[in-house]
Structures are given as structure tokens and as C-alpha cells.
Amino acid sequence: HTLSLLTLKPGLFTGAGRDAAGTVWWDDLGVPCHSEAASAWLAGPPAAAARAHASHKGSYGDVAVIGGEGLDARGLGMGGAALLAASAALHGGAGRVLVALLGGTLDLDVRQPELMFRHVDALQLEQLTVVCGCGGGEAVRAVLPQVLAQAPRLVLDADALNAIASDTALAQALADRAPKAHATVLTPHPLEAARLLGTDTASVQSHRLAAAEQLAERFQCVVVLKGSGTVVAAPNQAPRINPTGNALLATAGTGDVLAGLVGAAIASPQDSSTATLLDRVAAAVFQHGQLADGWAATEQTTLSASRLASRLRSLA
Numbered sequence: 635h636t637l638s639l640l641t642l643k644p645g646l647f648t649g650a651g652r653d654a655a656g657t658v659w660w661d662d663l664g665v666p667c668h669s670e671a672a673s674a675w676l677a678g679p680p681a682a683a684a685r686a687h688a689s690h691k692g693s694y695g696d697v698a699v700i701g702g703e704g705l706d707a708r709g710l711g712m713g714g715a716a717l718l719a720a721s722a723a724l725h726g727g728a729g730r731v732l733v734a735l736l737g738g739t740l741d742l743d744v745r746q747p748e749l750m751f752r753h754v755d756a757l758q759l760e761q762l763t764v765v766c767g768c769g770g771g772e773a774v775r776a777v778l779p780q781v782l783a784q785a786p787r788l789v790l791d792a793d794a795l796n797a798i799a800s801d802t803a804l805a806q807a808l809a810d811r812a813p814k815a816h817a818t819v820l821t822p823h824p825l826e827a828a829r830l831l832g833t834d835t836a837s838v839q840s841h842r843l844a845a846a847e848q849l850a851e852r853f854q855c856v857v858v859l860k861g862s863g864t865v866v867a868a869p870n871q872a873p874r875i876n877p878t879g880n881a882l883l884a885t886a887g888t889g890d891v892l893a894g895l896v897g898a899a900i901a902s903p904q905d906s907s908t909a910t911l912l913d914r915v916a917a918a919v920f921q922h923g924q925l926a927d928g929w930a931a932t933e934q935t936t937l938s939a940s941r942l943a944s945r946l947r948s949l950a
Contacts, residue, residue: 640665644674647875648842648863674843677866677874679924680917680949691729694948695901698762699723699894700754700781701793703771704737713738715769715792715890718939720749722894723765726918727948728901732757736773759784763901767794768890775801782807787817787900791893795822799829812854817900817911820849821858821893843873856915858896860889864919868912876916879923880930887939891946892922899949917949 636646636655639662645651646658686693702716713735724731724746733743734754741751754777757764764785767774770793778797781788782804788811790798798804811818822830824838827845831838838845839861846859846867859865867873899918900911925945929937 635659637661639663641667642676644843644875647676647877648865649839649861652862672872674865674873674875677876677916677920679920680913683949685948693902694727694729695787695898696730696732696762697723697728697894697897697901698732698734698752698757698759698764699768699897700734700736700757700764700766700777701768701770701774702733702735702737703769703773703793704735707737707771707773710771711738712769712771713740715887717743717746717749718887718890718943719765719768719791719894719897721746721940721943722891722946723898723901724748724894725943725946726895726898728763728898732762736770736777760786763787763789763897765789765791765893765897767791767797768893770794770797775804778804779807782811785816787897789819789821789893789897789900791821791889792826795820795826796829799826808853808855818853818855819858819896819900819911819915820853820855821860821889821896822849823860823889827857827859843867843875846873856911858892858915858919860892864923866912866916866919871912874912874916874919876919876923878920879926882926882930882937883923883942885937885939888922888942891939891943892919894943895922895946914949921946921949 635657637659646655699720702713705711720733732750732752734752743749774793775797824835828835828838846857846865850857850867857867864876895918899914
């Protein structure tokens with residue numbers, strides 16, 4: 635147990651602090667909270683939203699997942715990562731989900747025939763919400779310049795982040811998106827964040843809020859720093875610390891599922907101001923962890939990424 639006085643401390647809810655703190659108790663000692671002084675907020679459940687009857691698939695946006703390096707390239711087939719992200723976007727409520735694998739000839743997923751397969755060159759990037767990088771390997775590097783320049787809404791994950799971290803031209807292209815009013819979400823785990831910041835994982839984990847805020851400021855985008863107590867940050871706003879989730883998410887593919895769910899959450903053609911974008915992304919992160927919490931309480935089997943994706947629901 636940990637007793638926190640006056641206010642709650644961010645370190646109790648993220649990184650190693652979450653395990654060390656145990657059950658957190660709080661006493662404000664009768665001192666009112668001044669919200670303008672908050673260094674972070676605990677994220678809460680998203681507000682319930684009902685879809686209008688008079689809507690259609692175009693009302694909820696098209697998500698294109700680009701990733702999945704083929705086995706022939708380097709002997710490292712990673713198509714499953716892209717399919718998991720696509721499955722999450724599908725179950726997360728996107729109107730249509732397109733999949734552009736960076737290798738192989740798959741044109742149908744018989745278990746999810748709703749997914750529409752495309753060649754990257756056939757995608758109309760300027761009309762899509764793009765989730766790029768899941769299992770992309772080295773192959774994703776070649777498509778990133780076009781994706782960064784054209785996609786109006788973009789979620790960058792995994793190998794896309796690694797490519798940007800090692801290429802100053804790609805990093806500049808990422809920074810150039812904000813002046814164009816293009817919405818961007820980065821979803822790094824601590825090592826990917828360290829590469830983007832030019833530091834090491836230990837430094838990121840020791841200062842998780844600062845690392846997320848630094849990335850958000852540098853690239854003028856929303857950053858989801860994954861891990862225990864995921865931090866969601868945006869420029870000039872107090873970051874959110876997500877209270878949901880557990881160690882069941884420490885398995886391959888759950889990050890790809892989160893990227894796809896974030897893609898679905900920001901795909902709806904509504905107001906895409908920074909505040910609204912932050913709210914949508916934080917809601918997706920909350921739901922992702924909440925499903926793992928529910929699984930731990932009710933199921934006796936391992937939570938695989940594909941099971942996680944199939945239990946998602948629309949946030950719109």
C-alpha cells in the first residue's frame with residue numbers, strides 16, 4: 635500500500651512505480667486541487683457514444699495498414715503483424731480496412747474476408763487513415779517518404795519508427811507534417827522511443843512523462859509511450875497516464891493491435907484538432923488495457939493478440 639498526500643504522483647502509475655506502489659490511497663488533506671498545476675492526468679473511460687442510424691461505412695473512415703515484410707526479403711516473414719493491426723481496425727469500427735503487405739501475394743484472409751488487400755501503389759493515401767510500420771522490417775523504409783507526405787491521418791509504429799530514428803530525412807518529413815495540419819500518432823515502446831530521442835531505454839523509463847512530452851513537442855504530434863502505465867502526450871497539454879492493462883499484454887502482437895485500434899479511433903472524418911485527437915487516442919489506449927483487465931478477471935487462458943483484437947469495439 636502507498637498513501638499519497640495532497641495529490642497523486644505520476645510515478646505511482648507508470649513504469650516500475652506501478653508495481654512498487656501496490657494499492658494507492660489518497661488524502662487531499664482538505665486542500666482543493668488546482669487543475670492548471672497538474673503535471674499529468676489519469677485517463678478515464680471514454681464517454682459512451684452511439685452511432686447514428688443514418689450512417690454508412692464512409693461515416694467511419696477508411697484505414698489502410700501498410701506493413702508485413704515478406705519472407706523472401708530477409709527470411710523474416712512478418713505479415714502477421716499487419717494482419718493483427720488490420721483486424722483491430724476492423725473490430726475497432728473502421729468503415730473499411732485495406733491491407734498493403736510489403737511482400738507476398740496474399741489477396742484474401744479467409745477468416746476475415748472483410749479485409750481488402752491492395753498493392754501499396756494502388757492506395758490513395760491522401761484519402762486514408764494510414765497505420766504504417768507493423769512488421770514492416772526494412773521494406774517499410776521505401777514507402778515512408780510517400781506516406782509521410784500524403785496521409786492526412788497517420789499512425790506510425792514499430793519498424794516505421796526505427797526507420798525514422800535512423801534517417802534524418804525521414805525525421806524531417808515527420809516534423810513537416812504538423813504545418814500541413816496532418817494528424818500524426820507515434821506508438822513507440824521504450825526502446826523505439828529511446829532511438830527516436832537518441833538516448834537509451836533506461837533513461838526513457840526513468841523519465842517516462844518527460845520522454846513522451848519531448849517526442850510530442852519535437853514532432854508536434856500525439857505520442858503513445860507504451861508500457862506499464864502507458865503515457866499519452868500531445869504538445870502543450872498535460873499528458874495522460876493510462877490506468878488500465880496488465881502483464882497479459884506482454885506478448886507478441888498486442889502493440890500491433892493497439893496501432894490498428896488507434897487508426898480506427900482517428901479515422902472518422904470529424905474534428906481532428908489536437909485536443910480531440912488526444913482524447914480519441916487516449917480512449918483507444920484505455921480500451922486496449924481494459925480488455926486485458928477483463929480477460930484476467932474472467933478467463934483461464936492466455937490472452938493472445940488475435941483474441942484481443944476480436945474483442946474490440948467501436949469507439950465512435
